[in-house]
Amino acid sequence: MIQKKLTLVETAPAAGSLPAVQIRNLSKWYGTFQALKNVDLTIARGEKLVICGPSGSGKSTLIRTINALESFQDGQIVVDGIQLTRKPEDVEAVRKRVGMVFQQFNLFPHLTVLENCTLALRLVRGVSQKEAEEKALHYLGKVRIPDQAHKYASQLSGGQQQRVAIARALSMQPDIMLFDEPTSALDPEMVKEVLDTMTQLAGEGMTMAVVTHEMGFARQVADRVVFMDRGEIVEQGVPSEFFSNPKELRARTFLSQILH
Amino acid sequence: MHYADNVDYPRLLSRPSVYIPGLGVLFGVLVYAQAGTSSIGKVLAGLFGLADDPGFAANLLVALLITAVVALNVAMVMRLTIRQQMYVVWAELAVLVLLFFYSFDLSFEFIRRKIGFLLTQGLMTTLYVSAISIVIASILAMIGAIAKLSSNGIALGIANFYTSLFRGLPLLMQIYMIYLGLPQLGYVINAVPAGILALSLCYGAYMTEIFRAGIESIPKGQWEASRALGLKPRDTMTRIILPQAMRIIIPPTGNQFIAMLKDSSLVSVVGVWELMYLARTQGQTEFRHVEMMITASLIYWILSIVLELIQGRIERRYNKAQTR
Numbered sequence: 001m002i003q004k005k006l007t008l009v010e011t012a013p014a015a016g017s018l019p020a021v022q023i024r025n026l027s028k029w030y031g032t033f034q035a036l037k038n039v040d041l042t043i044a045r046g047e048k049l050v051i052c053g054p055s056g057s058g059k060s061t062l063i064r065t066i067n068a069l070e071s072f073q074d075g076q077i078v079v080d081g082i083q084l085t086r087k088p089e090d091v092e093a094v095r096k097r098v099g100m101v102f103q104q105f106n107l108f109p110h111l112t113v114l115e116n117c118t119l120a121l122r123l124v125r126g127v128s129q130k131e132a133e134e135k136a137l138h139y140l141g142k143v144r145i146p147d148q149a150h151k152y153a154s155q156l157s158g159g160q161q162q163r164v165a166i167a168r169a170l171s172m173q174p175d176i177m178l179f180d181e182p183t184s185a186l187d188p189e190m191v192k193e194v195l196d197t198m199t200q201l202a203g204e205g206m207t208m209a210v211v212t213h214e215m216g217f218a219r220q221v222a223d224r225v226v227f228m229d230r231g232e233i234v235e236q237g238v239p240s241e242f243f244s245n246p247k248e249l250r251a252r253t254f255l256s257q258i259l260h
Numbered sequence: 261m262h263y264a265d266n267v268d269y270p271r272l273l274s275r276p277s278v279y280i281p282g283l284g285v286l287f288g289v290l291v292y293a294q295a296g297t298s299s300i301g302k303v304l305a306g307l308f309g310l311a312d313d314p315g316f317a318a319n320l321l322v323a324l325l326i327t328a329v330v331a332l333n334v335a336m337v338m339r340l341t342i343r344q345q346m347y348v349v350w351a352e353l354a355v356l357v358l359l360f361f362y363s364f365d366l367s368f369e370f371i372r373r374k375i376g377f378l379l380t381q382g383l384m385t386t387l388y389v390s391a392i393s394i395v396i397a398s399i400l401a402m403i404g405a406i407a408k409l410s411s412n413g414i415a416l417g418i419a420n421f422y423t424s425l426f427r428g429l430p431l432l433m434q435i436y437m438i439y440l441g442l443p444q445l446g447y448v449i450n451a452v453p454a455g456i457l458a459l460s461l462c463y464g465a466y467m468t469e470i471f472r473a474g475i476e477s478i479p480k481g482q483w484e485a486s487r488a489l490g491l492k493p494r495d496t497m498t499r500i501i502l503p504q505a506m507r508i509i510i511p512p513t514g515n516q517f518i519a520m521l522k523d524s525s526l527v528s529v530v531g532v533w534e535l536m537y538l539a540r541t542q543g544q545t546e547f548r549h550v551e552m553m554i555t556a557s558l559i560y561w562i563l564s565i566v567l568e569l570i571q572g573r574i575e576r577r578y579n580k581a582q583t584r
């Protein structure tokens with residue numbers, strides 16, 4: 001019966017009008033190299049954002065600053081109304097609200113699929129073993145990993161592993177999901193199953209920031225496309241506009257390359 | 261083999277280009293070493309009436325016989341399955357080692373008389389000195405490794421100094437320095453705690469490096485996934501990183517345990533009545549050194565085998581997730 005009530009997204013937005021993520025004037029340096037240059041970006045609640053751009057343009061760096069996997073030197077980030085500092089309580093609060101899916105899946109190889117999904121629920125949210133397993137199984141069902149819950153990650157295909165990674169992030173019931181090139185490490189025939197899962201997630205109202213070069217997905221799902229180059233947001237707009245009529249030369253060059 | 265290819269290459273020892281030179285070398289070495297004059301050689305030569313003439317003919321004959329036996333043995337063993345081969349070869353080599361010991365013309369009566377004391381006093385002391393030292397060394401190593409990977413300058417300084425000092429000084433020196441040096445500072449320490457302290461500190465320093473390397477071998481993505489899920493640093497370490505690092509840490513740590521078991525014999529220099537000390541002193545009284553040394557050696561060997569078996573079990577447990 002718990003199963004019926006749960007959907008992919010079940011946490012209610014904290015405050016109706018508050019943006020999910022507000023990034024202002026963000027700059028980041030690796031030593032003397034500036035990876036992000038005065039980036040301004042607001043992600044509305046429920047918005048699906050696709051971030052694209054050439055390799056090394058700072059896409060990963062940008063979304064990884066949102067859950068403090070990367071530090072930044074200047075500017076500010078506000079997630080769900082929480083100003084992100086280096087204080088443990090701020091970072092913990094933000095990470096509880098933000099789920100992340102990595103290019104390399106990063107499943108825990110020493111744990112079963114189910115344990116991958118329940119560990120953080122138990123340790124971070126203090127949920128009981130039984131309840132955590134129910135929740136995890138629910139999300140594993142959602143990403144269509146049927147009865148593989150007791151296998152180890154190495155026994156699954158790449159596409160299955162990435163869907164487990166999505167279920168693992170969703171089990172924590174985040175408000176915002178970050179995806180860093182979730183299909184780039186997959187064989188072509190497995191890309192679709194992962195994109196379908198993400199499309200389904202989007203349909204249920206999750207706030208999503210997705211770094212991807214899957215332009216079909218961007219066209220179909222994104223509310224907005226952000227194009228980055230050399231640490232800056234160069235252009236952004238609704239997908240139909242951006243893909244058919246990019247204004248900046250750099251965006252045109254990039255699109256002509258990936259759309260061959 | 262751990263990861264065999266699916267090609268049936270001709271087995272190494274079935275190739276004439278391998279076994280003919282191999283047997284040739286064996287034969288040559290035996291002749292050169294004057295196999296006919298060895299104790300086994302004399303017996304063999306005697307069978308052919310050459311016992312009283314340990315000359316070139318006897319050497320040739322004995323070398324030929326031994327080479328033939330080896331060739332026959334290899335040919336037979338090669339017909340067994342890989343597991344059987346492993347055990348048979350192991351047992352044959354063990355028999356050879358025991359024969360070697362046996363050739364010392366030992367007084368078993370003396371061994372029988374002394375072995376009880378060797379076990380109850382010597383073995384017990386060796387065991388508990390080693391066991392306590394292993395536990396303390398592991399704890400020190402864990403603390404040392406985490407300190408070395410921390411961003412705390414003081415912890416880093418202490419840990420680096422610790423591993424440098426205790427890996428840098430001979431263990432024997434450390435034992436003397438703790439046993440003789442601490443009383444100079446006004447703290448009288450008994451021989452057993454001094455030995456345990458020295459072993460723990462020394463092996464803790466070696467194992468710090470093993471633990472550090474093991475932890476560092478876990479990919480960055482594992483830390484990131486754990487952090488992104490909101491796990492606290494301690495949970496990330498104990499639930500995600502260490503269980504994976506264990507696979508890498510265990511084999512060299514097993515090595516260290518076995519080495520420590522035998523290095524515990526060094527504490528005999530400060531008069532701890534452990535296995536080595538007793539083996540030396542008990543043999544002295546009746547000039548039966550060899551008996552006691554061989555007995556002690558066999559006991560050490562058996563202990564090492566037990567540790568090897570335990571290590572194998574633990575390795576299999578930590579490997580189960582990854583090898584499927």
Ligand SMILES: Nc1ncnc2c1ncn2[C@@H]1O[C@H](COP(=O)(O)OP(=O)(O)OP(=O)(O)O)[C@@H](O)[C@H]1O
Pocket residue numbers: 030033035053054055056057058059060061062
């Ligand atoms: N740890 C680091 N140290 C130094 N420079 C770094 C580091 N990580 C990233 N960079 C640099 O920062 C820039 C942005 O990197 P980032 O990974 O964000 O690019 P990206 O847009 O995600 O590229 P890709 O499409 O290849 O993933 C690159 O020029 C990269 O070389």
Ligand SMILES: [Mg+2]
Pocket residue numbers: 059060061180181
């Ligand atoms: Mg990237």
